[in-house]
Structure formats: C-alpha cells, structure tokens
Amino acid sequence: MTDDVILQVKDLKTYFKLDEGLLKAVDGVSFDLRKGETLGIVGESGSGKSVTNLAVMKLIPVPPGRIAGGEVLFQGKDLLKMPDDEIRTIRGNKISMIFQDPMTSLNPFLRISTQMIETIVLHQGMNKKDAKDKSIEMLKLAGIPSPEKRIDSYPHQFSGGMRQRVMIAMALSCNPEVLIADEPTTALDVTIQAQILELIKDLTARLGTAVILITHSLGVVAGMCDNINVMYAGRIVERGTADEIFGDPKHPYTQGLIKSVPRLDKATQQRLFSIKGQPPNVINLPDCCPFYPRCDRALDICKIKYPATAELSKGRNVACWLYSEGK
Amino acid sequence: MARFFIRRLLSLVPTMFIIVTLSFFLIRLAPGGPFARERDLPEAILQNILKRYHMDEPLPKQYLRYLGDVIRWDFGPSLRYRDRSVNEMIDTTLPVSTALGLTALSLAVILGVNVGIVSALKQNKWPDYTAMSVAVVGISVPLFVMGPILQMVFAIWLKWLPPGQWLSDHGLKAIILPAVTLSFPYFAYIARLSRASVLEVLRSDYIRTARAKGLKESVVIVKHVLKGALLPVVTYLGPALSGIVTGSVVVEAVFVVPGLGRPFVQAAINRDYTMIMADVIVYSLLLITANLVVDLVYGLLDPRISYK
Numbered sequence: 303m304t305d306d307v308i309l310q311v312k313d314l315k316t317y318f319k320l321d322e323g324l325l326k327a328v329d330g331v332s333f334d335l336r337k338g339e340t341l342g343i344v345g346e347s348g349s350g351k352s353v354t355n356l357a358v359m360k361l362i363p364v365p366p367g368r369i370a371g372g373e374v375l376f377q378g379k380d381l382l383k384m385p386d387d388e389i390r391t392i393r394g395n396k397i398s399m400i401f402q403d404p405m406t407s408l409n410p411f412l413r414i415s416t417q418m419i420e421t422i423v424l425h426q427g428m429n430k431k432d433a434k435d436k437s438i439e440m441l442k443l444a445g446i447p448s449p450e451k452r453i454d455s456y457p458h459q460f461s462g463g464m465r466q467r468v469m470i471a472m473a474l475s476c477n478p479e480v481l482i483a484d485e486p487t488t489a490l491d492v493t494i495q496a497q498i499l500e501l502i503k504d505l506t507a508r509l510g511t512a513v514i515l516i517t518h519s520l521g522v523v524a525g526m527c528d529n530i531n532v533m534y535a536g537r538i539v540e541r542g543t544a545d546e547i548f549g550d551p552k553h554p555y556t557q558g559l560i561k562s563v564p565r566l567d568k569a570t571q572q573r574l575f576s577i578k579g580q581p582p583n584v585i586n587l588p589d590c591c592p593f594y595p596r597c598d599r600a601l602d603i604c605k606i607k608y609p610a611t612a613e614l615s616k617g618r619n620v621a622c623w624l625y626s627e628g629k
Numbered sequence: 630m631a632r633f634f635i636r637r638l639l640s641l642v643p644t645m646f647i648i649v650t651l652s653f654f655l656i657r658l659a660p661g662g663p664f665a666r667e668r669d670l671p672e673a674i675l676q677n678i679l680k681r682y683h684m685d686e687p688l689p690k691q692y693l694r695y696l697g698d699v700i701r702w703d704f705g706p707s708l709r710y711r712d713r714s715v716n717e718m719i720d721t722t723l724p725v726s727t728a729l730g731l732t733a734l735s736l737a738v739i740l741g742v743n744v745g746i747v748s749a750l751k752q753n754k755w756p757d758y759t760a761m762s763v764a765v766v767g768i769s770v771p772l773f774v775m776g777p778i779l780q781m782v783f784a785i786w787l788k789w790l791p792p793g794q795w796l797s798d799h800g801l802k803a804i805i806l807p808a809v810t811l812s813f814p815y816f817a818y819i820a821r822l823s824r825a826s827v828l829e830v831l832r833s834d835y836i837r838t839a840r841a842k843g844l845k846e847s848v849v850i851v852k853h854v855l856k857g858a859l860l861p862v863v864t865y866l867g868p869a870l871s872g873i874v875t876g877s878v879v880v881e882a883v884f885v886v887p888g889l890g891r892p893f894v895q896a897a898i899n900r901d902y903t904m905i906m907a908d909v910i911v912y913s914l915l916l917i918t919a920n921l922v923v924d925l926v927y928g929l930l931d932p933r934i935s936y937k
Contacts, residue, residue: 361840363832387845394842401841406834410933411856420852421842456932472842 308479308512309335309358309397314372316350316357319365323586327353329536330372335480340506340513342523342544344559345533346581351516352402354533355482359397360389376480395425398473402485404465408457414441415453418472425476436475444471445501463494467501474505481506482514487522499526520563524548529617532556535584535592537608542618552620554597591623599624630928637921644917645910649699652909653692656902663708663900682708695906704907709899715907718892723911725795726881726888730873732804733811737869740812741819742862748820749827750850760820767817776810776883793885807884811877815869819862827858856930863926870919874912 316328328350335341343351356362358374360381374381376397381389401407409417418437422428428436434453441449444467457465466486473481483502487495503526506513515526523530523544530547532540532555540553551557558577579596591597594604601623603609612625664670664678679685682705683694698705704715744764748757783806784792790806791799830836831854839853840846878890889908896904928934 359841361837390843390845392843393840394844399838399841401834401838403834407838409835409839409853409857411931412853413932420844420848424843458933469838 306337307334308337308377309514310373310375311335311354311358312373312375314354314357314374315370316353316362316367317370318367320585325585326536326587327367327584328357329584331533331536331538332372333531333538333541335512335514337479338507338510338512339529340503340515340527342527342530343514343516343533344518344520344523344530346518348581348584349533350536350584351518351533352484355399355484355514355516358482359393359399360384361393391425394421394473394478395476396478397480397482398476398478399482399484400466400469400473400486403489404462404469405489407469408465410457413454413456414460414468418453418468418475421472422475437471440471440475441468443474443505444468445497446471462490463498466490466494466498470498470501470505474509474511477509478511480514481511482516484516485518486515488517488519495522502526520548520559532559535582535587537592537621538619539593539622540620546618552614552625553593553622554599554624555593558596630925633928634921634925637924641917645913648913649696649906649910650692652906653695654688656900656905657688659900661900663902682706699906699910704910705903707901707904709896709901709904715903718904719889719907719911722887722889722892725886726874726877726890729804729807729811729877729880729886729888730870732808733877734815734866734870734873736808737812737815737819737873738862738866741816742823742859744816744820745823745825745862746827746850746855746858748824749831752828757824761824764817764820767813768821770813772810772814772879773883775813776807776880779806779810780883793883795886807877807880807886810883811873811880815873819865819869822865823858823862826861827854830854830858833857860927860930863923863930867916867920867923871912871916874915 311334312332314328314331315326318325318327331350331354333341333343343354345351353362353367357369358381360369362369369382372382376392381392384392408414415434415437418440419430419433422433422436423430426433426436438449438453441453446452446464446467452460457468460468470486481502486502487498490498499522502513502515505511513526515523517523527544529543530541531538532547532553534555540547540551540556547556548560551560555577558575561575562577564574577596582592582595584592589608590606591600591604591608594600597604603623609621609623609626611619611621613619614625662684664675670678676685683691686694695705702716704719707713707715707718710718744760748760751757780792783790791803792806793803795803836849836853839849844853874889877886877888878894880886881888881890882894889911892904893908895901896908
C-alpha cells in the first residue's frame with residue numbers, strides 16, 4: 303500500500319512571523335498522496351489549505367514565512383531539505399500547480415507561447431520548435447479552439463475560463479506526477495467551473511497524474527475526490543474517503559459544513575444552516591481545540607487541550623475529543 | 630500605431646496654437662514692458678524703437694504678425710540684445726541644455742532603475758537601506774545646495790574636475806559635475822519608483838506561477854518581473870524630461886553653463902517678449918514630444934495597450 307505513495311507530507315508546520323505575533327498557518331499537517339489519486343483538501347478561508355501546498359513546493363515567501371518543521375517526501379526525497387537548484391527541477395516538472403485566479407496568474411506582458419515554451423524547454427530539454435508543437439498539442443487537449451493560431455496571443459485576449467485552460471495545459475505540459483490545483487474554479491462562473499473540473503478530471507486520469515485539489519466548496523470535492531482532508535485553523539481535523547466524509551461525517555465541524563450546503567432535493571422552508579461564529583484568529587492560538595467556541599457539543603476538555611487524532615479505521619481519522627480515549 | 634502617431638502629431642497644431650496665443654497676451658497683460666527700465670528715454674526715441682519692433686501697432690495686428698513669423702520658425706529680434714536674433718540665441722543655447730539634460734536623464738534612469746531593482750531584491754537589508762537613504766537625500770537637498778557641495782569636493786579639494794564652464798573650455802570632463810547634480814533628484818525618485826514597482830510585481834500571482842514552473846530566480850527577475858515593473862518609470866520619463874530641462878536653469882547658473890536656462894530667466898526679468906515666447910514654444914514642444922514618445926514606448930512594452 304505504501305509503495306505507491308508518491309507524496310508524503312509529515313507533520314508539516316509553516317509559521318509566519320507578524321507584528322501581531324506568531325501566525326501558525328499550518329500546524330502539524332500530515333497526509334499521503336498515492337499514484338493517480340485525487341485528494342481533496344477542504345476548509346474555510348484562512349484554514350491553511352493554500353499555505354500547506356505552497357510549503358510543499360517551498361514557495362512560501364521567507365521572511366515573514368518559515369517552514370518550522372516536518373518533511374515532504376517526494377519519491378523518497380525530502381523536498382524541504384533540497385537545495386534550491388534541485389527543487390527547481392521538480393517544480394513545474396514533477397509537481398506542478400494551478401492557481402485560483404486565472405486573470406492574474408499568467409504574465410500579462412508575455413505571449414502564451416513564451417510562457418508555455420519556457421517550461422517545456424527548461425524541463426524536457428526540447429528545442430523551441432518542438433516545445434511549441436508540444437504546447438499546441440497541450441492547448442488542444444485542454445480544449446482551446448484553433449490553438450496554433452491562439453498560442454501567440456497575450457493572456458488578456460483570453461476569457462477567464464480559457465486562461466484557466468491555458469494554465470492547466472501549461473501545468474500538465476511536462477507530464478507531472480502530481481498536480482496541485484489551488485481553488486482552480488473559485489474565480490470562474492458556475493457553468494465554466496463544471497467544465498474546468500471535468501477537464502482536470504479527464505486529463506489527469508488520462509495522464510495518470512495524482513491531484514491535490516484545494517477548495518472551500520464541498521460540491522467540488524464530492525464529484526472529484528477519492529479521499530478528503532478537512533482542515534480547520536491550520537490542522538487536519540478529519541479525513542476519510544469521499545463516501546465516508548459525506549455519508550458519515552464525524553467531526554462537528556465537518557457535520558456543520560455539510561449541513562450548510564443548500565439542498566435542492568429537500569423542499570423545506572427552513573433557513574439555511576450556518577456554523578455560528580467566525581473562524582478563529584490563528585495568531586498566538588492557545589493549545590485548545592480551535593473549534594470549541596463554535597461547537598454545539600463542546601466538552602470541558604476542549605477548552606484546555608487539543609485532541610489527539612483518533613483512528614476510527616484505516617485511513618479514517620478524526621481529531622475531536624468526542625472520539626478520543628480518556629475524555 | 631501609425632495612425633495613432635499621425636493623429637498625435639496633428640494634434641500638436643491646435644495645442645501649440647493655444648499655447649502661443651495664451652502666452653502672447655498674458656505677457657503683454659503684465660504691467661511694464663521691454664523698454665520700461667531705460668529711464669529718461671526721450672519720447673521721440675522711444676516711439677522710434679517701438680516703431681522698429683512694430684510695437685506701435687494695435688495688439689491684434691502684432692499678434693497676427695507674430696503668428697505669421699512663428700509659422701516660418703522666425704522668432705524675431707531680441708528686444709534686449711539688439712544685435713542678436715532670438716533664433717540665433719536658441720540655436721546656440723538649446724544644444725547645450727539638451728546635451729546636459731539628456732546626459733542627466735540617462736544617468737538618472739540607468740542608475741535609478743538598477744539601484745531600485747537591487748533595493749527591491751535586498752529589501753530591508755543593508756543595500757536597500759543605504760540606497761534609500763541616499764535617495765531621501767537626493768529628493769530633499771535642493772540643486773543649489775548639491776551643486777556647490779560637489780564643486781567644493783571634486784573641483785576645489787580634489788581638483789579632479791573643472792568647477793564650471795562648458796565643453797569648449799574643458800572638454801567632456803565639464804559635463805560630469807553639472808549632469809550628476811542635475812540627475813540626482815531624478816535618480817532618487819526613479820530609484821524609489823522602480824523599487825516600489827519591482828516589489829509589487831514580485832508579490833503578484835504571475836510571479837508565483839513563474840516560480841512554480843521551476844524557473845531560476847534570475848530568469849524570473851529578468852524575463853517576468855522587469856517588463857511590468859518598468860512601466861511606471863517610463864510613465865515618469867515625460868514629466869522628468871520637462872523637469873530636467875527647467876531644473877537646469879539652477880544648475881546652469883551654478884556651473885556657468887551657457888545653456889537655455891539663463892537667457893530664459895533673464896528674458897522674463899527683462900520682459901524680452903520675443904525671447905520669452907521662443908522659450909515657451911521650445912519647452913512646450915519638448916514636453917509634448919516627450920509625452921508622445923512615452924506613449925509610444927508604453928504601447929511597445931504593454932501588450933494590453935493598443936493604439937487605433
């Protein structure tokens with residue numbers, strides 16, 4: 303089982319030193335990504351999902367950021383200990399990323415061809431002409447009509463959805479092992495969202511790429527992911543397969559999240575459920591369960607100590623005192 | 630692009646017409662005149678002088694006559710230096726001011742942009758603090774203080790460079806001190822401007838994308854950061870050019886440089902109508918041309934701007 307794990311994140315900690323204090327954006331996150339798997343990371347804004355994945359690629363701005371501990375093993379090697387020139391051969395090549403806002407993620411001053419070709423030339427050692435042919439092929443796969451004409455356009459000549467297709471084509475052009483998609487559809491309108499998700503699913507399945515899908519939308523992970531990690535205040539609070547998370551959520555936070563999705567299949571006149579309160583400020587957070595002020599089932603111990611992660615079954619974990627021994 | 634260029638060139642005509650008209654009447658609106666300071670001038674002689682310069686004619690007629698002359702690029706005789714025409718004076722002084730101004734501007738741009746980039750890349754480390762301290766000095770110390778200090782250090786104490794005068798007296802060495810002095814505030818401003826815009830671009834999403842693609846930091850800076858970061862500097866070049874030409878009035882006085890600045894100031898004091906008009910026209914043309922060039926360069930740098 304562990305043989306086909308290609309990316310293993312162990313107890314990753316990423317802190318930001320701010321004037322207000324120490325911000326623990328990611329505080330001890332661990333997960334495994336298997337070959338061809340699609341892993342969802344779900345959480346509210348500020349829960350540390352994006353920082354986790356930037357830290358995996360060592361793309362955290364230092365200072366103020368700092369990777370305070372942990373390991374990121376890719377094919378057995380720790381990315382965090384690699385010198386810069388070695389990790390650069392992995393970025394964009396073995397592990398590539400697509401970002402939330404396609405309107406700002408492409409360089410507005412350079413042609414699409416320039417931006418695509420440079421990655422392929424860098425990692426695949428092709429000459430420019432072959433790299434351009436490869437780029438055109440990738441754009442075609444990503445559903446850009448008449449790519450041979452459009453490849454020399456500038457980003458502003460594309461719509462938002464088209465730009466995200468370009469980003470996907472670019473990210474997959476070196477046939478990476480892992481694609482990290484950081485809220486790839488958040489900035490797009492709903493009809494385009496579905497198309498882009500379909501495209502990611504389709505292309506990565508065809509190329510055998512494992513995907514980490516970061517999102518705050520449960521609808522997105524439900525349709526896409528094999529396994530789901532739910533993050534809250536810089537930690538993973540629950541993990542399981544998509545069926546387990548949606549069919550039998552354990553953590554009160556996950557239960558709240560699922561209840562607050564509007565349902566079309568239940569004709570009710572009730573107000574939509576929402577989790578009360580605000581996500582906590584993670585600066586100088588004490589060692590309590592960060593969710594207890596918003597939790598309906600909070601116990602006394604929740605205010606004192608963070609719960610240890612309880613393993614309910616293989617690959618099914620929850621960090622909540624309700625399921626821990628010795629409560 | 631060509632159509633845009635031609636349209637902008639054509640728009641020069643009405644702009645210049647308005648500038649010429651306004652300044653023609655404004656100067657004459659002020660009390661006094663070119664001959665007001667020559668006291669005890671017998672009435673008959675004054676009339677004679679006025680007649681010679683067609684100043685006894687009604688104002689509208691003078692205006693039309695002047696327009697006709699300007700169209701033929703004839704600025705008339707100087708009312709103060711009676712043996713020289715204004716064209717002659719412009720022809721001898723403008724190249725000096727232009728040479729000084731362009732040298733200073735090039736210095737300011739080359740040094741300013743480089744210092745700005747280094748500052749941004751070493752943000753909050755000692756090279757950044759040093760450069761930005763120098764920039765604050767450059768912006769806050771006026772030219773008439775900076776000039777004499779440099780003269781004292783490099784001309785009088787170290788005797789490396791001539792304290793003043795121009796190419797004919799000292800060769801190319803003569804341009805160094807005045808150009809450095811003149812460029813200083815612009816260098817400082819451009820350094821701060823490019824530092825700020827490099828920092829802004831470095832934080833942008835598309836630079837994160839470039840890094841995530843595995844590009845080397847040097848490639849990221851040169852290929853992805855600079856083009857966008859230099860746009861604000863290019864925008865600033867238009868006003869900088871006009872500022873550097875007018876700023877040279879002070880520097881030309883401090884370093885005894887035979888440029889356009891001194892005649893301009895003197896013309897204003899002496900009410901030398903024809904000379905003032907010529908200066909206004911030359912400066913306006915410079916400014917308009919500079920802005921046109923800036924717009925064209927902008928279009929070349931930023932693909933999102935298209936001229937139709």
